[in-house]
Amino acid sequence: MRLVPARAALLGAVFSAVVTLPGLGNGTLWDNSETAYGEVAREILLTHDWVVMHLNAHAWFIQPPLYFWIAAAFALVLGVGETAMRLPSALATIAMGAAVGYATARIAGGRAGTVAAVVLSTSLMQAIVGRLAIMDAMLDLFVSAAILWWFRAMEPLDAGALEAGKRSTAFLLGATALGLGMLTKGPVAPVIVVLVVGAWLVWEVRAEGGVVLPRPPVLAGAAGLFAVVTLPWFVAEALRVGPAATSELIGHYTIGRYTGVIENQRGPWWYYVPVVILGFFPWVAFVPVAVGHALGVARSRGGAFVRLALVWAVVPFVFFSFAQTKLPNYVALIVPALAILVALWFERIGEAAERWPGIVSAATIPLFIGALGFAIEAFIRNNRLEMASGVVIAQFGALGVAMLAGSLVTLLAMTQPRWAAVAPYVLGATAGALVLFIALIAEPAAEAFKPIPGFAHTIQALRTPNSVVALRSVSGGNSIVFYTQPGVLSLNDPDADFVALICRAPDVFVVTRASDAGALVASAERHGRRAAVLGRAARDAMVRVDGPGCVTAR
Secondary structure, X not given: OOHHHHHHHHHHHHHHHHHHOOOOXXXXXXXXXXXXXXXXXXXXXXXXXXXXXXXXXXXOOOOOOHHHHHHHHHHHHHOOOHHHHHHHHHHHHHHHHHHHHHHHHHHHOHHHHHHHHHHHHHOHHHHHHOOOOOOHHHHHHHHHHHHHHHHHHHOOHHHOOOOHHHHHHHHHHHHHHHHHHHHHHOOHHHHHHHHHHHHHHHHHHHHOOOOOOOOHHHHHHHHHHHHHHHHHHHHHHHHHHOOHHHHHHHHHHHHHHHHOOOOOOOOOOOOHHHHHHHHOOOHHHHHHHHHHHHHHHHOOOOOHHHHHHXXXXXXXXXXXXXXXXXXXXXXXXHHHXXXXXXXXXXXXXXOHHHHHHHHHHHHHHHHHHHHHHHHHHHHHHHOOOOXXXXXXXXXXXXXXXXXXXXXXXXXXXXHOOOOHHHHHHHHHHHHXXXXXXXXXHHHHHHHHHOHHHXXXXXXXXXXXXXXXXXXXXXXXXXXXXXXXXXXXXXXXXXXXXXXXXXXXXXXXXXXXXXXXXXXXHHHHHHOOOEEEEEEEEOOEEEEEEEOOOOOOOO
């Protein structure tokens, strides 16, 4: 019996790895977050400073350091590049597949655990977050681990014979995961875990009243472990730069994100509804029937795990909906809960009362895929992105046909009682193909629309020890820093700053809007400098200014 959860965890990890690792290093980092976080990790190696984080050679106090430490460690072994920066997220995603598979199998059996891991790993948001050089995959892992371990520590007495020592160990492990979450992305980790577990405890006490609360020594030990994990870095940074660093991280970039709008990342109260619909594709089709089934189970005895999953799915969604700053990846925290709910419903798919509503739900997947395919093709044609040969449209067309075929096979399997059990695996393979298509085909094709890395390559090939790199009226600052070196300037007053820069620096590379490149060349030549446009891509261009020093403007 003990081998069943372990087997589900192994299968979950293997399936997640198959979906996540291929092509992980394909394509340059996406601006803005990937390049910013990648550069912070790289500057640990450049500055040899593992306490104070830096971005573009300036102290940076926006996020805690755990992701950057791990990415920097991988860069030491693999070299600075896309694979090293994305590997922490990929490994966290694989570990989460194992954790959700194990926890679900322990309660509902090996098949349910394996299906939960398959659903989780092939959900669009989970797959994308696991391939990006951002800290959200690690945050999601530690939050999920803390919730699942604390559930194991406090689950009702009749849910299984779990010795007091194992319950205490589970609670301490949860506190350790909570500390690692805090060290990954700040107070959001303990806030979400306490809200979810607290709401579940209230519901559980009213439903069955059999929860096992940790004894005071265990609570004290958990608090101590949390402090041991989190405090050393916060104290070390405060000793180095003062309390203002912690105040900025927690006050401005954590509390400030919730109570105000940071970096114009706003949205309406319903912002996360379409995010979840798309982010949990294709499994979102089964959420209504899964939730309906879960609500029925939640009203009965023995439904503690279902009650936890329901609370876990709802509480973070509501919490982030009230936040003033909104980003899609914030609600990735609820994807494990949705995966568990869908997997538990699939366990009942052999029953006609459960199967036929599911068949109706599955029938909506081909319609959604068809609509999505038409939208993608129209977008490509309307924006002239087919690159003359039509290869991109052909690739998307082939993918659409494959996904449509997979969804139809899933639908057919669900109509047959003896084949219904394989339906989630068929759809999982189809969704996995979508993820691998994005990684192996779409990502490399997108490089043509990312001009900054190409400019950076040219700069690195031509620069001298006295070269200065600057941005003028374009985005992409983090990308140009990551692919060149720290110290990139931003010309806040584009015209005046440009003249001042070219008159004090012997060799200047300026990335600017393509429409302004000619005017910059003319301005530099009026001041006696030699100037040329070295490249154009999309809406941007790169100008190099060198040669004789400035003379009085003519």
